[in-house]
Amino acid sequence: MYPHSHHQTDEPILDVRNLSVRYDGRAALDDVTFHLHAGERVAVVGPNGAGKSTLFKVVAGVLTPTSGTVTVSGSRPAAHVCIGYVPQRSHVDWNFPVSVADVVMMGRSAVMGAFRWPTKRDWDFVQNALDTVEIRDLAKRQISELSGGQQQRMFIARALAQQAELMLMDEPLTGLDLPAQEGILNLLDKLQQQHVTVMVATHDLDQAEKYFDRVMLLNHKLLGFGASQEVLKPERLIQAYGNRMRLVDANGNLMTLDDSCCGEEEHEHV
Amino acid sequence: MFNWLLEPLSYPFMLRGLAAGVLVGIVGAVVGTYVVLRGMAFFGDALAHTVLPGVALGYLVSGGERGTLFWWALGTAVLASLGIGAISKNARIKEDTAIGIIFAGMFALGIAIISTVRSYAVDLSHFLFGDVLGVTNRDLVLTAIFGGIVLLLVFIFYKEFLTLSFDPVLAATLRMPVGLLNNLLLAMIAVTVAVSMQTVGVALMVAMLVTPAATAYLLTRRLWKMMMLAAFIGASSSVIGLYLSFYLNIASGAAIVLTATAVFIAVFLLNPRQGVLRRG
Numbered sequence: 001m002y003p004h005s006h007h008q009t010d011e012p013i014l015d016v017r018n019l020s021v022r023y024d025g026r027a028a029l030d031d032v033t034f035h036l037h038a039g040e041r042v043a044v045v046g047p048n049g050a051g052k053s054t055l056f057k058v059v060a061g062v063l064t065p066t067s068g069t070v071t072v073s074g075s076r077p078a079a080h081v082c083i084g085y086v087p088q089r090s091h092v093d094w095n096f097p098v099s100v101a102d103v104v105m106m107g108r109s110a111v112m113g114a115f116r117w118p119t120k121r122d123w124d125f126v127q128n129a130l131d132t133v134e135i136r137d138l139a140k141r142q143i144s145e146l147s148g149g150q151q152q153r154m155f156i157a158r159a160l161a162q163q164a165e166l167m168l169m170d171e172p173l174t175g176l177d178l179p180a181q182e183g184i185l186n187l188l189d190k191l192q193q194q195h196v197t198v199m200v201a202t203h204d205l206d207q208a209e210k211y212f213d214r215v216m217l218l219n220h221k222l223l224g225f226g227a228s229q230e231v232l233k234p235e236r237l238i239q240a241y242g243n244r245m246r247l248v249d250a251n252g253n254l255m256t257l258d259d260s261c262c263g264e265e266e267h268e269h270v
Numbered sequence: 271m272f273n274w275l276l277e278p279l280s281y282p283f284m285l286r287g288l289a290a291g292v293l294v295g296i297v298g299a300v301v302g303t304y305v306v307l308r309g310m311a312f313f314g315d316a317l318a319h320t321v322l323p324g325v326a327l328g329y330l331v332s333g334g335e336r337g338t339l340f341w342w343a344l345g346t347a348v349l350a351s352l353g354i355g356a357i358s359k360n361a362r363i364k365e366d367t368a369i370g371i372i373f374a375g376m377f378a379l380g381i382a383i384i385s386t387v388r389s390y391a392v393d394l395s396h397f398l399f400g401d402v403l404g405v406t407n408r409d410l411v412l413t414a415i416f417g418g419i420v421l422l423l424v425f426i427f428y429k430e431f432l433t434l435s436f437d438p439v440l441a442a443t444l445r446m447p448v449g450l451l452n453n454l455l456l457a458m459i460a461v462t463v464a465v466s467m468q469t470v471g472v473a474l475m476v477a478m479l480v481t482p483a484a485t486a487y488l489l490t491r492r493l494w495k496m497m498m499l500a501a502f503i504g505a506s507s508s509v510i511g512l513y514l515s516f517y518l519n520i521a522s523g524a525a526i527v528l529t530a531t532a533v534f535i536a537v538f539l540l541n542p543r544q545g546v547l548r549r550g
Contacts, residue, residue: 093436098491109430
């Protein structure tokens with residue numbers, strides 16, 4: 001239980017090569033190759049069912065790929081406890097009898113080790129994490145009493161308590177109002193200051209362009225990965241979304257996108 | 271009033287029954303917390319019924335002697351829980367359908383085996399509805415030991431079971447042995463079923479797992495508080511139920527379960543947090 005692998009700092013924090021995942025013969029991910037450097041901030045965009053959640057689960061070491069390799073800081077993902085996975089809010093049982101601090105403390109489980117109970121140091125970690133995401137005053141609340149933005153902050157705090165160096169966020173902005181979305185996006189700056197590498201699955205191409213170092217366009221295959229102005233070109237977007245999208249030419253070359261979206265993300269068998 | 275409370279205590283069988291009832295009430299309620307939170311009530315009910323053929327076989331083999339039945343129940347329960355776990359994971363049919371098929375089939379097998387014995391009706395009703403007043407000192411010791419082991423495991427793996435129940439993906443990214451922990455929990459439920467068999471019987475077992483824990487769920491919003499409260503409700507239901515059984519001449523297992531059910535209904539209706547009657 002709870003392995004701790006050494007990190008080779010000269011390696012990319014995430015190195016994905018020829019990754020494919022198939023369910024019953026259908027390809028969820030097809031020959032995906034890319035790598036990330038420490039402290040990068042990447043948006044992953046693509047239509048529903050494009051394989052974003054699958055990619056995150058393979059990178060987190062929760063799902064075994066059909067073929068290809070994933071390497072995190074020089075070793076396989078399952079050897080690490082520093083990969084934080086921030087779930088979609090709709091996948092969480094909000095009536096579960098836990099407080100905000102309880103949930104954040106769950107992130108400490110691996111650092112604590114088996115057969116141990118939280119010490120003062122662990123509670124300090126939890127408090128600091130809650131401070132960073134600015135919901136310290138909500139520590140004792142039951143989780144159903146939080147707003148959508150606060151729920152998202154709690155999960156980011158949990159990943160911080162886990163001392164995650166690679167954070168995977170699955171649709172963290174979906175269903176949040178604009179101020180809450182901005183709050184979360186600003187929080188990403190703080191994470192970058194702490195050298196946390198962040199991958200965010202999102203539907204919003206504007207935000208992907210504005211707030212992220214690089215953008216990854218995914219629809220089973222990797223259709224583009226790089227600076228947003230290179231990746232988010234009309235011809236590539238049509239390749240990714242097909243006729244599921246509308247391109248709106250507003251103010252010259254700004255594009256928005258309607259992906260008939262925002263219901264359930266793809267359903268995978270884990 | 272005082273006499274009313276003390277009189278049953280002058281009977282050794284009542285003392286043993288109360289001790290067994292309290293132990294089973296506590297263990298069932300604490301393990302039941304996870305049964306409720308993870309939506310495993312049907313699994314718990316099925317598991318209890320699946321134990322019947324094992325116990326019946328033991329009964330037949332030992333020639334009607336009750337002393338070894340605990341071990342037969344324990345063995346069958348653990349095997350059945352892991353078996354159901356494996357089948358529901360791998361089968362192409364849905365989990366509850368798979369459980370339903372196995373549960374009814376095994377239960378029928380148990381009844382078939384018992385029906386070959388001449389004192390069929392009496393023996394069957396003991397297995398189905400329990401016989402807490404027939405608990406021996408030896409039964410009591412076994413209940414305490416195995417119930418104690420289950421509680422100890424709940425305590426030792428508290429943060430692991432909590433994390434796994436709330437967010438299995440987090441548990442996996444923290445590299446907890448998810449499969450092993452799931453099977454351990456199934457085995458703990460199985461042991462709880464085995465130790466509760468004599469108190470409430472196969473048919474009412476699921477109430478010991480689900481009812482006190484569900485009552486506590488309505489009243490509190492922290493897991494450990496829910497466990498404590500459920501244990502208190504489970505133990506009190508056993509005590510009150512046994513007194514009712516003593517004075518009103520009701521079957522003991524039924525009296526215990528009815529008490530727990532009454533507490534649940536009262537809390538459901540009157541609970542200050544979200545009771546139905548307080549809402550308006």
